[in-house]
Amino acid sequence: MSGYDRSVSAPEHDLGPETVWHLQMPQIRFGRNAVEELGFQLADLGVDAADDPHGLVVTDETLADIGHVDRVTDHLEDAGYDVTVWDGAEREPSIENVDRCIEFVRANEGEAGYDFYVGFGGGSCIDVAKATRAVIANGGQVLDYIAEPTGAGESLTESGPPLVLMPTTAGTGAEISPVAILSVEEQDIKEGISSNHIRADAAVLDPTFTTTLPPETTGKTAMDALGHAIEGYTTHPFDGLLRASDPETRPVYAGRTELTEMFSEKAIQLLSSNVRTAVHNGDDLEARAAMLKGALFGAIAGLTAGASLCHAMAYPVGNRYHTYHGETIAVLTPASTLGYNVASDPERFVRVAEMLGADTDGLGTREAADRARAEYVRLQRDLNVVPSGLNELAGVTEEDVDWLASQTVETQQRLLRCNPRPVTEADAAEIFRDALYNWE
Template sequence: MSYERSVSAPEHDLQPETVWHLQMPQIRCGRDAVEELAFQLADLGVSADDDPHGLVVTDEDLVDIGHVGRVTDHLEDAGYNVTVWDGADREPTIENVDGCIEFVRENEGEDGYDFYVGFGGGSCIDVAKTTRAVIANGGQVLDYIAEPTGGGEALTDSGPPLVLMPTTAGTGAEISPVAILSVEEKEIKEGISSNHIRADAAVLDPTFTTTLPPEITAKSAMDALGHAIEGYTTHPFDGLLRASNPESRPVYAGRTELTEMFSEKAIELLSGNVRTAVHNGDNLEARAAMLKGALFGAIAGLTAGASLAHAMAYPVGNRYHTYHGETIAVLTPASTLGYNVASDPERFVEVANMLGADTDGMGTREAADQARQEFVRLQQDLNVIPSGLEELAGVTEEDIDWLATQTVETQQRLLRCNPRPVTKDDAADIFRDALHNWE
């Protein structure tokens, strides 16, 4: 075991990890699962007989198309009092979450609501997660952002029940122990990582995803595929250093046989159904498969650990305000499926085969490279994914030094999960490679 190349909790023993840990919210998944939302709340101890008051955190678009009304009607019919806050931004900032927290305190005081429902894409969900956590623990968002940006305080209380309902098949935020927020003045994104920010339950209903336009369907799917592939190719849990105590074990803790099974099924479901979901969005069977694939990819990647592509995506998203999924899409070929292949070519041959490549008769390294080719072919078939960073956001050679610096200086939380060490020069070369994935 090469300790200098191992990732671990900040406090650790110089011995391999021997214990892995899996924590998940309660999960309900299937067509019309929204009709079990009230039952889910009751199962979490929130009885309608006690006249509870809950907050639905969402965005204006979901209100306008009627999805939010479907949720609130169901809850009100079951006897729950609900208020809607629809101010979540596409890429939520700390100030955006502060607005939600202020709304809660003005309407319900320091104790907040009796329950919370986060409804929407990853942005709405992260706002809901952070709001519930800060209300429960006191103070402000920045208190819980890592130093030096924030105070680095630890969350100690999960707060009242939180149920998350995704309307996209991509981010996996509904089961993640991390909330990602933009810090605009520093052009960076910061995460609050804690099992206290994780939801109590997730309700996944594919009928809410059929209104997604093709481009959002494709881009969110690329994020989900990124989770699955990164989780499948990161360090094994026993290749990491043992945490000095269970509390300091990182939430991204390396792959296990269980996470590998979820990765494999996620890659199968996502790569096998995304073309149908993009080109025939009313196909509920494909939509349901995509939602399950995104869930499985999150269980894998957001337990084992997202890595290089995600680390590089945050500086890009902050500076150019790109959608997270499309940013992952254009970076994955050069990073996860390019640079990282050298860490374990045989494992990437398995990825290539899962993506549908025909590797018969090829040597290991040649076969491993087919994973990148097959991933790019999939994106081309979808016909809505940018061909690289230049088409995505006008990134040029002059931008690469800043992006590489930001990656290695602000994203160590993710780079420590990467199966291959990354220097600033390495990051620059990968960004350069990602300018054009195809002509």
């Protein structure tokens, strides 16, 4: 496989290195009780309550049952906004799940849809909100905007009315991501709608919504956030990828820069030093705030520089075995990011090891780099909520490895293009074998 094939994702590229990097973020509000500024945030985006706008809150039944959704809608209504709640978002949402939300919108508001949208919850709720707004704004159905051959591969051209996203987990970073990940259940694969038009206009991050997250979910979502941070720190530099012939075709995952590296480093430190407290003492708001901030920083890094091999492997696993995304990232990171990829730049992985808390004094570079994996596994075992490998996670065995490897290489080139080390199907199979058991 040539460097050109590995690096390219858009159809036409100049045969030369990228020379320009680009950063695009939603407006971000962060802090305790930031929900109280939700009305102000909408007004700042041009949604005037005096015009009697009608908005939709996309969420799930659990958040509605525990009262978090009422807290959001109360603040919106106090600010003069009329809102409807759709609480049908499912874990690891399918294309059909988004279609149901779109049908709800069109049945209630017609083809034009609502005047604004609020996505509230974990990454699943947020991805449903992003995809719904995008399809309503551009017309048609979800499959129109899924890449070929699964979908029609059409491009989004409109962003639509304002969208504000509010995460209740410190994990996926979906609140700032330019991608919505959806499962295609009949094919056992996951596909993404990837476009800057799917990105939210604003993200409001309030750590007080995360204190009700159970220890197990806290730990597993934290591993996803840590995965973003480490993948973003160790992925290709932006000028190691090929230059797009047209800025419009530049992929949203475009390689690391000095700016993304700063966010990665801070994210790794915040997450690794606070996750034990957040899991074992979930009412500690300082730790919860640090985790949410770390997840945000990790997403700024990983979702700009690019998620890579670990996430590419996670999607076939999640879709076939219906595992939670965070725990899937957790069990794959040791063998992929901190195993196979270490050979790409051992000195960089020495710094990862040290940020995770490893003592590397007196060690050679390669031995010190390998401490990153050992320290990451130690963290997982301390949390006592993460499966020991793919076998414990979902009963994956040696017999499943070849199918998972083929799916990774055949369907996830969007992510593999940024991986710092080329990956063949045989490589992927060996990494999956390694990930069956991270510890005994």
